[in-house]
Amino acid sequence: MIVLATSEGVKLGRRLAEELDAELVPVEEDRFPDGEQIVRVPPELDGTVVVVHSMSPPQDENLVKAIITLDAARENGAEEVIAVVPYMAYSRQDRRFEPGEPVSFRAVARAVSANADALITVDLHEPDTLEYFDVPAENVSAAEELGKYLAERFEGEDLVVIGPDEGARELAREVASICKTEYDHLEKKRLSGDEVEIHPKELDVEGRTVVLVDDMIDTGGTMVEAARALRDQGAGTLYAACTHALLTRNAATRLLASGFEDIIATDTIPNPFEKVSVAPPVAEAVENLSG
Template sequence: MIVPGSSSQSLAAALASELDRPLAPVEFERFPDGELLAATPEVETGSAVIVASTTTSDAHLELLQLQDALRESGVSEITTVLPYMGYARQDSAFEPGQPVSVRAVARAVSTGTDRVLTVSPHEESVLEHFSVPAEAVDGAGVLADPLPELTDPVFLSPDAGAIGIAETVRESYGEGEVDYFEKVRHSGSEVEITPSDVAVDGRDVVIADDIVATGSTMSGAIAALEAPRRVFVTCVHPMLAANARTKLARAGVERVYGTDTIERAESEVSVAPALAEAIRSR
């Protein structure tokens, strides 16, 4: 049985199809005082897979309620799939008195599940905070699928930390160079981007990253390029908060491609097959 969170209904349906498992009925309600209620009426006992991206604080609470509802209904084994794990980038106490937010979130999620899968977390070290078995699933393997035919392509990551994603996209596409930008963060809002040494004049550029949130870093990287033919952005998690899509369009991005870990108009490819393989492998 596949149980969808409200933010991951399309991905949950795709995963149910991949695994040939039923999609559970779910109900979501908000009371006049603002409190949430996520319920799973008429669920089967046995095992269940919850699919819920925690893109908001409400989504986190909703996930905990779904876990508890399944336990209350007698489900004996729960796998929690976090296609996108919120707070995963808050993996340190950056100032005295601050929490390690991802640790707090992982502890809460662990109480209601037997296993956790999450897709391409910013740092795999976040998995260490769960008290149940936790595994990362690579979502970058499908990012090349929607790309058009490219001219002498260059695959770039916004920093050295994401070079593996650019390499994966390049390998899936089948040709092209790979490089990355040097990024120096001077403050929470000030980032310096140094251009890559690869010449991009007249060439198609694909910038690959795990997540595009505000679009500021990506737009800065694009501004550092000299005379590319076309620019595409591909990412596992298309958060695209606030005016991020407009920033990218103004920077000259022709198309943005993402997966369905966060369901957006730019979610061109699905991580359902990769998740299904991970679930079957147990």
């Protein structure tokens, strides 16, 4: 088995190769004078080839890189190509919002399916959209690895794991179960036409170490709003955790300025706050899907 890793997937690729006891081969990358991308893989591949590449911003560019890298692996002899795309571009455009629009994620899924025998991703925005792929596809969770990290880092502290909204409640529950602590999610209560109160649904956070966890942090607006509310309710130290650290529009600066002590992210996307690797669950999925 060979693990081919692009520049967007090389850290995860290295850890994945170690988990699988496989050879890691970085993909060579270049550009034509007009800006079009070039990728090069070893010219004599065989057996199972795992291509690790994240469709992080710039998404369009990284979507093209995924397609041409997968195609290169196939054309150079791979008998089986498994695409490991820990962050999938367009996953939030998983339905038609206005008449005449495409279901963009379905189009992306079809393009990837045409060039791979199987796909593995991590904490997909809507797991049900795996059905858009025409090949076997598996969505793995970062919850266990995040939970292990939190358990070790905050051992002995009065820790609570909170989802910033109801949609993140399940992830918060899974993470909390690993680090054996309590969990909750924030809910909004409208007090008047222009006044909204945000508070944990069940738990008291006063004086406690709070980790806000979500599948992704994009602009950070939800997290900043949550931090403000939790500070008002007497929370102790605040931390932001996520699987996919997009961190667009100076989100990291905004988060740290709003009171978060640190940002805890995985290696699904290259980022400066990466502290947790999703290589273990991805390796298990590769072994499950490999023919």
